[in-house]
Amino acid sequence: MRKKKYVGISSIALIVIMVVLFFSMKNAPFDDSSNQSEEQAATVTTETINETEEQTATTTNEKNNDKKSVTAMEALRLGYSEAKKQTEEEPLLISITSTDDTSIPQERSDGADGTRDAWNLEFGSKKGNVLIYIKIDNGVAITTDVKKHDKNLLEKGHYAISDIQIDSSDAVKQAVEMGMKPGNPAISDDWIKGYHFTIGGYNTDPNSSKTRLLLRVMGISPNSPNRENESLRMSIFFDAQTGEVVSATEMTGYDKDGNTMWKNIELKH
Amino acid sequence: MKLFKAVTGVTLSSVMLLTFASGAFAQPLSQVSTGTQGASVTLNGQTTYFSGSQIERLAQVNNVDPNSLREAIEAGPDADGKFSPFSKLPRLDNGISEAQLVENSKQKLSSTGESLIQPAETSITSSQFASTTIGALAATTTTKSNQDSTAYNATGNNTANGNPPKLGIVAVHRVKDITSGSTSNSPVIPFGTVLNITNVDIYLPNSGYRDIFTVDDTGSGPNRTSYWIDVYFGTDTTSAINYGVTTVSYTY
Incomplete structure (x- = not known):
């Protein structure tokens, strides 16, 4: 009996979460995609810079070694x-x-x-x-x-x-x-x-x-x-x-x- | 009668010979009148004299005022201990073209008769090897075009970089000389930088032609271009004066 009660509560909670998620996505601003792009771009840039810095550092070290x-x-x-x-x-x-x-x-x-x-x-x-x-x-x-x-x-x-x-x-x-x-x-x-x-x-x-x-x-x-x-x-x-x-x-x-x-x-x- | 003819003939021939020997017909067409007094300078116990006509000719070839040149020669070494009269003189604004001044440079001879400036492409031939700057192995090359160059004699002082002078060095402006408000005494091109002159080769007295020079000194060239170079000419005052002002382009 108690088991059934817990399953019911969990199901309701799951439904509520899904409904909230659905509405939050629906009400998201129009420029979300651009923000996402900027975010992505920022990530890419940072990655690139880090990568470049790493490469530079590697090259420099190689030069110093050479x-x-x-x-x-x-x-x-x-x-x-x-x-x-x-x-x-x-x-x-x-x-x-x-x-x-x-x-x-x-x-x-x-x-x-x-x-x-x-x-x-x-x-x-x-x-x-x-x-x-x-x-x-x-x-x-x-x-x-x-x-x-x-x-x-x-x-x-x-x-x-x-x-x-x-x-x-x-x-x-x-x-x-x-x-x-x-x-x-x-x-x-x-x-x-x-x-x-x-x-x-x-x-x-x-x-x-x-x-x-x-x-x-x-x-x-x-x-x-x-x-x-x-x-x-x-x-x-x-x-x-x-x-x-x-x-x-x-x-x-x-x-x-x-x-x-x-x-x-x-x-x- | 025969004797009279012979005497007359000999006399006339002698007059003609003397006239030619005097050089009356050998004077260049551009010879200027000698209204300027001569000037002399004594460096390291050695006096060099320039006649009025020499000064006028030097002034004409380099497009500066003859009286100012005479005064600059008479003034002797400057506060830096260098004798570089042309570095102090402004060029006259009289419409003489740069091309004419370059042409004039061909007349500039050392005290021993060598042409002081030669175009880089003539006479001296580069081999098949690439002609590159051998200065600091910098990632980028800087080019300075159409800059004034003059020549100087040292008077026993060391260079601003603390060395006895040697042929192959040049002086440049201090940063404060060309940058308004600056107080920096550093050279505008760092000491030790190797300059590769691209348009001419310069004859250094008792040495020979070269086109590679090292910055090892600073100087005062108040009327010269920002990246003017003053070329060290050792003890040869006549050659340094004859060098005058010459336009150079260089990389480093």
Whole structure:
């Protein structure tokens, strides 16, 4: 008897629920379908964004995993081999500079061991009849341009690999010992992310057009305040042919006209 | 009588020879009158003198006022420690076309006689390899067309980026120089950026032609275009002055 009573109540409740559901659907607004679409669209978009973010993250990670960094000398040897393919002349170095690969997130640790994943090199010949531009990207040397001149009026190459007796890995160790800090990639105005390196001929004597082969390490001064816009930079120059530190300088700020002010750092001999 | 004829003939021949040797007939048709005084500048203990006619000719080729050019040469290095007189001078508004100024550029010679500017497609030949920018491996390439370029000599100062200067570098404006209300001393193109000049190759004194330059300095070019570049010319003052103002386009 009691069982029958429960079945009856349940049936009535079920009927009531169905009636309520029926009327609620019937009274639904006309734009329900569009709302539904928006909802769906939102869902799809979110899914897409999430998917894209995931893909980007995956790609970035893959890139980071694939990031192959080399020292200045390793880059120089790679570049030299590539330059040899472009000319019968002996390729002589004009300059080599590490650069930022902005397609990959930069890290504060970039260059801390003297290696970078992107380098630019310029080679010329003794005669001045060929000029070769090469980039090193993730350990691969790529010729980006070759120029030739019948009258030998291109910029001449000057330095053989054997002229360079110090590598960026050794130079950066000394730079860190002297207090140099890495550039912070989060500061967009700073072009130095981590540590950067250049080897080339500099005009160290204003009275002469002769150049001196130097290796430069660039980073941030230990005295730089933790500013959000621009840090104070620091450079240390090594004689590339002897490995000795030639000079070190740190930026101290700007004068009233906006010119950068630098001071020499006393070297400990 | 024969002796008289011979003497007269020799005399006339000598006069004609002297006239030709004096270069009276070799003067260019566009030679301007020399109403401007000469000027000299001393950099690193070396004095370079420009005569009035040289200044007038330089002013004409680059379309600037000769007296302003003379004053800019006499003024010597600026507050940045750079000698770059053409970076301070406005071009005259006298209807001279850009095409004429480009044509004038062909007359610009280095102190050792090389043409300072050559069209990128002539004389220097690119090989079959693609000519691409070798700067930072950026995802996008920026192009700056029809920008002023001038040349400067350093006076022993390091660059704004803290380096001794080297051939192959350029100076650019600071952000505050071209952006109203800005106080930023950062260069308008970041230090270390590699610029690939697309329309000309530039002859650097004691070096040779190149079309790849690195931003390593800032300068003052109050009358120049926003993305003006000042090319470092080492110690060769004559070549830097002869370079004048040259229109360049570049990518980075």
